[in-house]
Amino acid sequence: MTVTALCHGEGCRGGNAGGRPGRRTAAGSRLCRACREHFTAGLAELAHLYEECGRVLGGASPGSLRERTTGGELPGLPFNGAAADVRAKMVSVLGSWSGLVAQQRGFTPPARTVADLTAFLLRNADWLAAHSAAAEVTEEIARLVRAGRRAAFPDPTRTIRLGTCPEPGCPGALALAVRTATRAAGPAIVCDADPGHRWTSDQWSVLSDSMESGQAPGAAAAATERWLTAADIAQLWHTPTGTVYRLASEQRWRRQGRAGRTYYHEGDVRACFERRAEART
Structure with a gap:
C-alpha cells in the first residue's frame, strides 16, 4: 500500500x-x-x-x-x-x-x-x-x-490462583498477583510458601506444564485441568481483553459458567497462543 x-x-x-x-x-x-x-x-x-x-x-x-482479605460489603450501600x-x-x-x-x-x-x-x-x-x-x-x-x-475491576490488587508449586518438595501454591499501578512492569507468579519460587507471566506456558506434578519447570508433567477468566488470560498472555473474547469465539475454546462468570479451558487457551507465537516466527 x-x-x-x-x-x-x-x-x-x-x-x-x-x-x-x-x-x-x-x-x-x-x-x-x-x-x-x-x-x-x-x-x-x-x-x-x-x-x-x-x-x-x-x-x-x-x-x-x-x-478475600478483610471486611466485607458495606451494609446499606449495594x-x-x-x-x-x-x-x-x-x-x-x-x-x-x-x-x-x-x-x-x-x-x-x-x-x-x-x-x-x-x-x-x-x-x-x-x-x-x-x-x-x-x-x-x-x-x-x-x-x-x-x-x-x-x-x-476497581481493586488495585488482584490475585489469580494458578495451582500447586511445581518445585520438588514445595507444599506451596502459585498465584499471579496483579497490581494495577504496576501492570506495565509485568506481573509475577509467586509461591506462597517460598517467595524465591517466582516466575514471570511470560513463562506461564512452560510453567503450566509442570504445575501440580511436583517437578521443576520443563520436566514432564501430568495433565492438569485449569479454567481461567478472560481477565486472567489477558494478564497471563499480555493480550487486550477484547482480543481474548474474539479468540475465544473464533477458536471455540471450551468454556463453563460459574456464579455468572465465564471460564475458559486453559489448555485450549495455551494451544491457541502457542500457535500464534509460532506463526510470528
Whole structure:
C-alpha cells in the first residue's frame, strides 16, 4: 500500500506515543495498523465491560479469582455509582458515533444497547478509520475502555490462583498477583510458601506444564485441568481483553459458567497462543 501520512490514532498522538515518532498510515485510512487493531479491540471489549459493570451495580465482588482479605460489603450501600455512570456513558458515546455513521452512510441506526451499538461500529470500523473524526473516535473509545475497566475491576490488587508449586518438595501454591499501578512492569507468579519460587507471566506456558506434578519447570508433567477468566488470560498472555473474547469465539475454546462468570479451558487457551507465537516466527 502507498504510505500517506502520520497516524491520527489515540495510541500515536501526544503522550501515548511514549516519545517515539507517530507511525504512518496506509492509503485510505487515518490510522496505522496498530491503532486500527487497538480501536476494534476496544469496541469488542466494551460490550463485555458493560456486562461486568452490571454485575457490580448491586454490590457483587468485581474481578475474578481473588482472595478475600478483610471486611466485607458495606451494609446499606449495594449500589455502585461509578459502574452506573460508566454504563450510561457507554450508551451515550457509542450511540453518538453510531448516529453519525447511520446519518452519513444512510443506514438504519442500531438499537441503543451496547451489544448492538458496538457490533454496528465494528462493521463500520474501516469507514470510521478513514473519517476526519478518526482521532476523536479512537480517543473516546479508549477512554471508555479505561473507565470501564476501573469500574468493573476497581481493586488495585488482584490475585489469580494458578495451582500447586511445581518445585520438588514445595507444599506451596502459585498465584499471579496483579497490581494495577504496576501492570506495565509485568506481573509475577509467586509461591506462597517460598517467595524465591517466582516466575514471570511470560513463562506461564512452560510453567503450566509442570504445575501440580511436583517437578521443576520443563520436566514432564501430568495433565492438569485449569479454567481461567478472560481477565486472567489477558494478564497471563499480555493480550487486550477484547482480543481474548474474539479468540475465544473464533477458536471455540471450551468454556463453563460459574456464579455468572465465564471460564475458559486453559489448555485450549495455551494451544491457541502457542500457535500464534509460532506463526510470528
